[in-house]
Amino acid sequence: xxxxxxxxxxxxxxxxxxxxxxxxxxxxxxxxxxxxxxxxxxxxxxxxxxxxxxxxxxxxxxxxxxxxxxxxxxxxxxxxxxxxxxxxxxxxxxxxxxxxxxxxxxxxxxxxxxxxxxxxxxxxxxxxxxxxxxxxxxxxxxxxxxxxxxxxxxxxxxxxxxxxxxxxxxxxxxxxxxxxxxxxxxxxxxxxxxxxxxxxxxxxxxxxxxxxxxxxxxxxxxxxxxxxxxxxxxxxxxxxxxxxxxxxxxx
Amino acid sequence: xxxxxxxxxxxxxxxxxxxxxxxxxxxxxxxxxxxxxxxxxxxxxxxxxxxxxxxxxxxxxxxxxxxxxxxxxxxxxxxxxxxxxxxxxxxxxxxxxxxxxxxxxxxxxxxxxxxxxxxxxxxxxxxxxxxxxxxxxxxxxxxxxxxxxxxxxxxxxxxxxxxxxxxxxxxxxxxxxxxxxxxxxxxxxxxxxxxxxxxxxxxxxxxxxxxxxxxxxxxxxxxxxxxxxxxxxxxxxxxxxxxxxxxxxxx
DNA sequence: AAAACGTTTTCCATTTTATGGAAAATGCGA
DNA sequence: TCGCATTTTCCATAAAATGGAAAACGTTTT
Numbered sequence: 001x002x003x004x005x006x007x008x009x010x011x012x013x014x015x016x017x018x019x020x021x022x023x024x025x026x027x028x029x030x031x032x033x034x035x036x037x038x039x040x041x042x043x044x045x046x047x048x049x050x051x052x053x054x055x056x057x058x059x060x061x062x063x064x065x066x067x068x069x070x071x072x073x074x075x076x077x078x079x080x081x082x083x084x085x086x087x088x089x090x091x092x093x094x095x096x097x098x099x100x101x102x103x104x105x106x107x108x109x110x111x112x113x114x115x116x117x118x119x120x121x122x123x124x125x126x127x128x129x130x131x132x133x134x135x136x137x138x139x140x141x142x143x144x145x146x147x148x149x150x151x152x153x154x155x156x157x158x159x160x161x162x163x164x165x166x167x168x169x170x171x172x173x174x175x176x177x178x179x180x181x182x183x184x185x186x187x188x189x190x191x192x193x194x195x196x197x198x199x200x201x202x203x204x205x206x207x208x209x210x211x212x213x214x215x216x217x218x219x220x221x222x223x224x225x226x227x228x229x230x231x232x233x234x235x236x237x238x239x240x241x242x243x244x245x246x247x248x249x250x251x
Numbered sequence: 252x253x254x255x256x257x258x259x260x261x262x263x264x265x266x267x268x269x270x271x272x273x274x275x276x277x278x279x280x281x282x283x284x285x286x287x288x289x290x291x292x293x294x295x296x297x298x299x300x301x302x303x304x305x306x307x308x309x310x311x312x313x314x315x316x317x318x319x320x321x322x323x324x325x326x327x328x329x330x331x332x333x334x335x336x337x338x339x340x341x342x343x344x345x346x347x348x349x350x351x352x353x354x355x356x357x358x359x360x361x362x363x364x365x366x367x368x369x370x371x372x373x374x375x376x377x378x379x380x381x382x383x384x385x386x387x388x389x390x391x392x393x394x395x396x397x398x399x400x401x402x403x404x405x406x407x408x409x410x411x412x413x414x415x416x417x418x419x420x421x422x423x424x425x426x427x428x429x430x431x432x433x434x435x436x437x438x439x440x441x442x443x444x445x446x447x448x449x450x451x452x453x454x455x456x457x458x459x460x461x462x463x464x465x466x467x468x469x470x471x472x473x474x475x476x477x478x479x480x481x482x483x484x485x486x487x488x489x490x491x492x493x494x495x496x497x498x499x500x501x502x
Numbered sequence: 503a504a505a506a507c508g509t510t511t512t513c514c515a516t517t518t519t520a521t522g523g524a525a526a527a528t529g530c531g532a
Numbered sequence: 533t534c535g536c537a538t539t540t541t542c543c544a545t546a547a548a549a550t551g552g553a554a555a556a557c558g559t560t561t562t
Binding site for chain 2: 004071
């Protein structure tokens with residue numbers, strides 16, 4: 001396997017995880033690469049526009065060229081194009097933020113968002129990853145995957161605790177997934193530790209496989225449990241509509 | 252400069268521009284690389300998770316792993332966080348899509364978007380790049396940059412024509428930028444060739460430098476020239492509010 | 503069924519290219 | 533001004549990328 005390519009992406013990942021610029025020596029240390037090599041690879045990336053170097057501090061950050069590739073990915077899942085109109089309509093009905101996420105490598109990845117008009121403050125960035133077991137989006141996808149896959153995910157990622165309500169054992173998770181299948185939609189009860197509640201439902205492609213999920217989320221005050229049934233039904237209807245437009249036919 | 256790294260990104264860009272998976276031979280042809288080399292590079296990327304290969308068709312697409320590389324946006328993150336609430340309010344006032352873009356390497360890059368509820372169909376994807384001279388967003392940023400920078404941009408990127416109204420000569424551009432400074436906002440009159448009209452205004456950081464711009468855009472039918480003054484004023488007010496929140500103080 | 507074709511994948515001798523240690527240049531703070 | 537930390541340059545060496553060709557695979561045609 002191309003060594004330089006592998007090393008290049010190692011550097012890019014380090015830059016991608018940092019929330020400020022990193023210098024050559026720092027990167028060399030973190031990547032365990034020699035300084036000379038690190039510098040040369042960064043220089044190549046800089047010339048190509050994939051990293052930028054601050055004139056003053058000489059530190060490196062990822063370049064905006066990456067935004068292009070990121071956008072392309074989301075675009076290629078023509079899932080987003082199909083889902084957006086439905087999500088927009090759902091948002092207008094319930095007046096809360098609607099998210100679309102897919103499952104990837106045992107985690108969920110946020111793909112699209114339609115923000116509720118009264119929502120303010122923190123918003124989930126497109127491209128953000130989150131654990132599956134502690135989000136309504138993740139749980140609703142897990143609920144319709146094979147038991148083997150669920151086991152694999154748990155083995156690979158574990159069940160880390162983020163709040164008192166987080167599910168941290170496999171039997172608990174299995175029971176929760178069963179409940180979700182019966183109910184048809186998943187609930188999030190502050191398992192992430194944030195003051196937010198979510199209701200989520202699965203999206204299927206033409207083969208019937210669950211490939212994504214959509215959710216309604218909002219601050220705890222507005223997302224009262226008394227609205228669960230109403231919101232759950234709304235999110236299910238929207239998810240089914242998206243599935244149908246992807247070619248899924250429910251018998 | 253690392254040849255294999257350069258070639259790798261060439262392949263990635265090709266995959267990003269395609270709107271469906273591409274095979275080894277197609278990619279080899281488009282990149283002018285030998286098939287063996289192409290295959291090996293793709294295989295490396297596949298192992299790293301940056302491209303995915305369809306089991307059935309063997310075609311390659313960009314992998315979701317790219318969504319990890321978010322550092323790029325960190326610099327723009329604060330900007331986006333500050334701008335979003337203002338953009339949302341602006342969208343609600345005018346009921347059309349609002350965009351946020353920055354200037355990078357002589358082009359504009361779309362950073363955020365708040366979609367108008369009545370908007371449908373094609374939308375500008377986040378991360379997309381576009382020429383500065385043919386968009387209201389680009390022109391409004393150019394208008395407040397030094398003449399030297401404008402000349403550099405024209406030299407580097409040229410003034411390609413996309414429609415009969417595109418500005419294609421430097422004097423024309425200079426005159427247009429002057430008009431924008433007088434007016435306070437920029438207009439787009441189908442210079443890109445799309446049936447869309449835009450109104451854009453510049454955003455400044457605490458140093459007073461123009462670092463971004465926001466725009467209102469919609470289909471020609473709804474964005475009638477008679478609304479220019481009203482929309483221009485609205486977009487200016489929003490841009491100034493964002494600037495103020497970034498620490499810019501106007502004397 | 504077999505053959506012909508287009509693709510993907512593997513292989514390997516060749517040589518280009520990356521490598522990394524060290525030294526030079528630069529920047530920064532005392 | 534000096535000294536430390538960091539970035540940048542350099543170059544002989546070694547390793548990795550290269551690419552042409554053949555093999556494997558899958559699909560369509562005869």
